[in-house]
Amino acid sequence: MSTGPRVVGQRLPRLDAPGKVTGTAVYAADFALPGMLHGKVLRSREAHARLLGVDAARARTLPGVRAVITAADVPDVRYGGALKDETVFARDKVRYVGQPVAAVAATTREAAEAALAAIDVAYEPLPAVFDVEAALAPGAPLIHEAWPTYTAIPILHREGNVCNRARIVAGDVERGFVEADRVFEHRFRTGMVHQGYTEPRAAVAVWDTSGQVTVWSNTQLPFEIQNTLAEILALPPSKIRVIVPGIGGGFGGKLRVGVEHFAALLARRAGRPVKIVTTCEEELTAAYPRQSTRVELKTGVTRDGRITAKAGRIWFDTGAFAGSGPGVASVATLVLAGPYRIPNLLIEGYAVYTNKTNCGSFRAPSGPQANFAVESQMDMIADALGLDPLDFRLKNIVREGDEGPTGQVLTAVGLEECLRRAAAAIGWADRRPTADRGKGLACGWWTTTGGSSGVYVKLNPDGTVALNTGAAEIGTAALTGAAQVLAEDLGVDLADISVVSADTFATPFDFGAQGSRTAFAVGNACRAAAADLRRQLCALAAAQWGVAAETLTVRDKHVVGDGKRIALVELARLSQASGGGLIAHGTFIAPPTAYDAKRVEAHVYPAFHSPSFHAHAVDLSVDRETGEVTLHRYVVAQDVGFAMNPTYIEGQIEGGVAQGLGQALSEEIVYEGGRVLNPNLTDYKMPTTLDLPRVESILVEHPSPVGPYGAKGVGEPPNIEPPAAVANAVAAAVGVRVTTLPITAEKVALALSGEATP
């Protein structure tokens, strides 16, 4: 008897929802230990200055203060990802307003704040650079004079304030421009934006007498934090336990060490547990926001609308440290090439140091910035050639078996279906239905990040199953998706699965909740573990019955075969009586994606694995007086491979679009002279219930050959296209083209009045 899937593909409620709606779920910011102290970080008030002295003597004498640490008190270690350029505290100089200079732990938050105020720091200001142009100008001050001495992965191309230049070269771009009938050149800019998670970064650290530290943190990457803390504390990783109790949103902002190291260092000094929670001001001045960018695109096109060549450059203002910059600049080149067949390419991504906060990763890093440029230009070219923007895209998009920009062979390409369905749903045939109202389209592609995942799966005494994974549940329901895979393959219900996650001592390794990979990779590891557990269950039943295990199968909470059946609960009892219970181990590593290595230079991410394809369409109106945009409808058609749980995929799409619309219309961390002008949630304006339209999700399914049940990465893509879709719709509505993000009412109004946009 063959039936369809019972658990995968179903709209089942997530496993952790009851705890979250009753307030019993514990997040890192909620976590507390007896005797716990409160930690605070003193941050630089100068953007670029020699650090003449840090005098903490007075702070140490204040009531309630239990520890004060400065650079003099911590190992002199440079750490980081692809490039190790960071220190715990500023040493010889400070490089941005907000850089940590000292930290304190005290019995109350008030006492800790008083201690910060009692630390005297002497600065000697230095010339500073606040944008990419200034950082790249001849004779610009170097942010890191000693950059050649830093440890970095060898492939990076670095020079002065450039901490990587990644490149794709394909065909002959100059010949491609000669073959073109028209060549279009445009420039774009995008602003710095914050992930906007509602739970601030938080950590609690405590040391035991054996010299082991345990850190409860809301990191997305507990194993990465374990290794980073090992570097910073100069300890083996086996002395560092990182546990993620719960995370109130991450979106890439909680990938790298945030306050964990301060908590650990202060707790060691004080001999007591220390908790640190960031403030809203720290979040908006000293976190890991999305880089601002400038982009130049030059595209050659034939009269009938075929793209012959594209030259593109994107510069990321990565701030005072590299952060994710070298990798983001690499990923950007694939986005800037776009999901189009273009025989001749020269695409460069630069990560550039400035005296601003260190930028990081934010949901689809580089995606919205590069896609905004690519997809705005596609419409600008279509308009100039008198082509319909949808037709122009359909002439150039990649299809099954085509090559990607670095030579990877593309499979499961659902892009045409996405474009056609999004366009149909928005009513594309009527693109300008009334005065000042217009519709815009944008499409793109993205990766399902690789990396390895391991899971243990244990049969509980009552016949239910425990899933033990090193991945953290950051809110996407990815671990519910993985549990659906496990339940499907073990013949049990989703409610029979309980999840234990994200403890570097107790759970198997996982590459982490990043890059749209968790349901994909943990789901695949669950498939492997389920196969192993089924073998063990059948072997145990076979031994009982004296039959060959190959004749038995696991179905509906039983092992069946040879005319007999035995329940999992009975097998659990037998296994505990005879062999220490049943436990299975499953692992997964995404197979490498082949690409043409000759086409890339200094490239950290040369191919998109199990790529997803998507198209967005928006219908909006523009107020000609105020420039204000009103969003009427928003449609997303996304190729998800296989919809593991449609409810939560819609949730990813609705939420990703909301974040993308914030970046499109209202959000920007505004700097002036190295200082953030809007470090609060009144002036950093994220969308509320009143700012967003209904989002209609169309789930397109072109299964990935290596995804669990065909699933592709889902979480990041919905964040990519909203800025471009909005820009194109504004142009359709009122005929003005805004080429910088965010597209504020002020910019639209100025453009409508014929003035240059600010």
Add this chain to the structure above:
Amino acid sequence: MSRLALSLRINGETHEVLTAPHRTLLDVLRDDLGLTGTKENCLEAECGVCTVLLDGRAVNACILLAAQCRGRDIVTIEGLASGGELHPLQRAFVERGAVQCGYCIPGMILSAKAYLEECPEASEDGIREALAGNLCRCTGYQKITEAVATAARELYGGRTTQ
């Protein structure tokens, strides 16, 4: 430092607390009483994660002094489910897929509860207006709005539109 002796009525139960006068209701709930279902974020009444009900109205506990709550009725998220049964709002949030990271959810549910008690004939526009002070970064608010409409139908019947 001087301390105030306060008697606070929270989720139907009276708590005696001794606290410095400058401390907020949020401080007392989370740090003194261990009621961490009320969340902490901006501390400037901008994000709404600390929303509680004060005499039935949704307020931000981060800017309310604990001393202002003497003799008033406070409801936190821990006070909603009764006898192991989820409140209809909680159940609708679970069943409609309205929960992602969940950090904003206690505040959302309490803002929704205050709104529905005032306007049982909820409309989508009314729900959106009632929740405009609660930021959510995961969901785009769509399934949250649907969940509140679903609960309104269950609680008050009839005509609520989505």
